[in-house]
Amino acid sequence: xxxxxxxxxxxxxxxxxxxxxxxxxxxxxxxxxxRLTGSLAVKVHSGQHAHLLxxxxxxxxxxxxxxxxxxxxxxxxxxxxxxxxxxxxQMKHAQEWGVKRLIYEHPETSVKVDVFMDELVMAHTIxxxxxxxxxxxxxxxxxxxxxxxxxxxxxxxxxxxxxVLIAEHDLGQGDRERIDVERIxxxxxxxxxxxxxxxENLKKVEGSLDGYSNLPGNIRDxxxxxxxxxxxxxxxxxxxxxxxxxxxxxxxxxxxxxxEEVKR
Numbered sequence: 001x002x003x004x005x006x007x008x009x010x011x012x013x014x015x016x017x018x019x020x021x022x023x024x025x026x027x028x029x030x031x032x033x034x035r036l037t038g039s040l041a042v043k044v045h046s047g048q049h050a051h052l053l054x055x056x057x058x059x060x061x062x063x064x065x066x067x068x069x070x071x072x073x074x075x076x077x078x079x080x081x082x083x084x085x086x087x088x089x090q091m092k093h094a095q096e097w098g099v100k101r102l103i104y105e106h107p108e109t110s111v112k113v114d115v116f117m118d119e120l121v122m123a124h125t126i127x128x129x130x131x132x133x134x135x136x137x138x139x140x141x142x143x144x145x146x147x148x149x150x151x152x153x154x155x156x157x158x159x160x161x162x163x164v165l166i167a168e169h170d171l172g173q174g175d176r177e178r179i180d181v182e183r184i185x186x187x188x189x190x191x192x193x194x195x196x197x198x199x200e201n202l203k204k205v206e207g208s209l210d211g212y213s214n215l216p217g218n219i220r221d222x223x224x225x226x227x228x229x230x231x232x233x234x235x236x237x238x239x240x241x242x243x244x245x246x247x248x249x250x251x252x253x254x255x256x257x258x259x260e261e262v263k264r
Contacts, residue, residue, distance in 0.1 A: 009062075016111055023079075024036070027079060033068055033072060034066045036138040041144055044137060045165070046167075046169070049168045055214055058164075059157055063112035064111065065114050066114070066115045066116070069132065072117075100121075101116055123197060123259055124191065124257070128143050135176050141169055141179045142179055145162065149197065149198035154204055166223050179230075181230060189239045189240060189243060192239075192242075199231065206228075
């Protein structure tokens with residue numbers, strides 16, 4: 001009996017991974033900056049443990065997420081349009097109100113591309129404008145992890161992404177293959193809302209570990225230890241007066257921004 005072929009979702013996922021490489025190569029040839037983020041970045045940056053994404057039930061990729069620079073917006077628009085991509089009308093209107101984001105889709109391949117420029121503005125904001133030179137082809141590990149920790153309505157896919165990322169990378173500084181804890185603590189010590197969301201999400205990652213029946217015990221133990229280490233360093237980092245004042249209010253006031261989904 002012949003083995004079943006790949007599903008349409010799996011085929012699209014492979015197409016997306018290949019297209020991400022092509023887009024980055026084309027951008028580089030035009031001196032434009034595109035850095036992978038999202039789950040595809042986790043896979044690219046976690047070679048030893050990347051197989052765990054599918055093994056733990058992470059759904060295939062549906063689009064490509066990039067970080068870029070607003071000063072290069074026109075160049076990026078020309079790049080996508082020259083390759084046959086069509087811009088999202090809703091997002092073009094949003095740009096008139098100062099939104100720094102591009103969304104494109106290719107009508108033939110159905111590949112969708114999302115580019116956040118200068119900062120990620122979602123449930124919480126991450127400024128990465130001066131950080132895209134720290135690593136390639138992905139954003140640096142600390143910013144990749146922060147982009148997951150800022151999510152208010154965290155999903156099972158996000159928890160898997162963080163599990164794999166932390167399984168692959170230890171905490172540390174001055175090394176592209178280590179998660180820069182100082183970047184994370186510096187971000188969270190200034191913003192109680194972000195701190196609260198991130199802390200809750202770290203607990204959810206740990207809580208999900210025992211639910212992965214096919215996760216090897218040694219990897220589970222490593223992830224749990226690193227989560228505890230990260231949480232301890234976040235807690236012990238000195239907090240700003242702004243953080244302390246907001247902490248007094250706590251969850252009695254909304255601590256995150258609502259994220260509107262773009263229709264696709």
